[in-house]
Amino acid sequence: MSPYLLIRGGTIVTALGEARADVLVEGEKIVAIGPALQAPVGARIIDASGALVMPGGIDPHTHMELPFMGTVSKDDFHSGTSAAASGGTTMIIDFVIPAPEQSLLAALDVWTARAQKAATDYSFHMAITWWSEQVRAEMAEVVARGVTSFKHFMAYKGAIMVDDGVLVQSFARARDLGALCTVHAEHGDLVAQGQQTIFASGITGPEGHPLSRPPAVEGEASNRALRIAEVIGVPLYVVHTSCSDALDPIARAQSEGQCAFGEALIQHLVVNDGVYRDSNWDAAAHHVMSPPFRPAVHQEALWHGVQAGTISVIGTDHCVFDTAQKRAGRRDFRLIPNGTGGIEDRMSVLWHCGVGTGRITPSEFVALTSTNAARIFNCHPRKGDVAVGSDADLVIWDPARSRTISAKTQFQKNDFNVFEGMTVTGNAAITLSRGKVVWEEGKLRTEPGQGRFVPRAPFADFSRALARRNTLKTPTAVRRAGDQP
Secondary structure (H helix, E strand, O other): OOOEEEEEOOEEEEOOEEEEOEEEEEOOEEEEEEOOOOOOOOOEEEEOOOOEEEEOEEEEEEOOOOEEOOEEOOOOHHHHHHHHHHOOEEEEEEEEOOOOOOOHHHHHHHHHHHHHHOOOEEEEEEEOOOOOHHHHHHHHHHHHOOOOEEEEEOOOOOOOOOOHHHHHHHHHHHHHHOOEEEEEOOOHHHHHHHHHHHHHOOOOOOOHHHHHOOHHHHHHHHHHHHHHHHHHOOOEEEOOOOOHHHHHHHHHHHHOOOOEEEEEEHHHHHOOHHHHHOOOHHHHHOOOOOOOOOOHHHHHHHHHHHHHOOEEEEEOOEOOOOHHHHHHHOOOHHHOOOOEOOOOOHHHHHHHHHHOOOOOOHHHHHHHHHHHHHHHOOOOOOOOOOOOOOEOOEEEEEEEEEEEOOOOOOOOOOOOOOOOOOEEEEEEEEEEEOOEEEEEOOEEOOOOOOOOEOOOOOOOHHHHHHHHHHHOOOOOOOOOOOOOO
């Protein structure tokens, strides 16, 4: 079989712009880009006339087969990455979450074993759920193994939440290792108090979930984490920003020159908090995730953040539980497993609601769904681009193709979809993972184990720049306001 594949007649769209050109793939890599390329003998030719050729999507926020709240999320690394491929996503970054007092390296081994069935490429973030000299030492080995981002949960009190002392220690260690810090920004103590108060008032159903986690608790944690990162001098990525209260501190930090990145979820951009008032308990419970869905005014703020560049990445926090699992909280909203799906529909929903409405351009779409994540998490240009030498992770995108989203036809392993009934125009026609066709004309062609781990180096460009900036911040180099030159 020929190792060559030629994509002919399409319009290449990258984060930098658009151009009509052919793309030649040899094996797993892009080897040539240009007009009217000659097809090598035996090459497969894909006609992309009228379509767009874009880098495969990167979802940097997923939870495959995650043990959480007494159960395990439904999608494993094969079903989850397969569902992703059907929507044009060719790489995920999942979270290794050690139990408190568990070795980081032992947890990494567990997640590595689970990921062996992945159908497309993947990488990991490492969660810091406790602190000791062992954790400090193991962080260096985690980075050496190619995991160069660390997650910190400021919520889930009594489980995986960490306090400010852990944030300070971990942020400083990550800075020295050239790693990126990420945070789930919700004030865990306020959430715990809110849950107790709301439940005690007699509100026990899913509608109690957003009441117990108002925007202010997310805003406080976002601001606090950013200020700690500012003092420590470490880059910070705030995950699943859901409201203006959390978005505004990110914008402020960026405007002041701080190295800060904002992530939003496609779900938060298009679904509002009215879902919690659904008379169907199961439907309402399926929307229980943290942070919760917000009033529409916050959605508009998030779109403004996307357009302004405050939000750099659109992810999903894909973590699905079926109806039976959600019913564990039938009499107590605090026991409903937190999580929704989105990995299969992220790109088509964003195209439809973003590009289709004029909110963003096709190049901004590519940046938000692929290139920015590749750059922030330091796997660009191997991933996130259509360029000679890059992995042939590509999606041939049909901007005119429509489909109606339904749990009955989805590939992700859940019996519900938060986008149920939405008709979206703009969908993946063909998806390639390292040169192999994994989705074509409505059929999955994924194989367990086809995916590979993508190691990421420390000290990304922004991290090196911040390190240089920090060396200038000495007592003699920084003047107080009002000092004379």
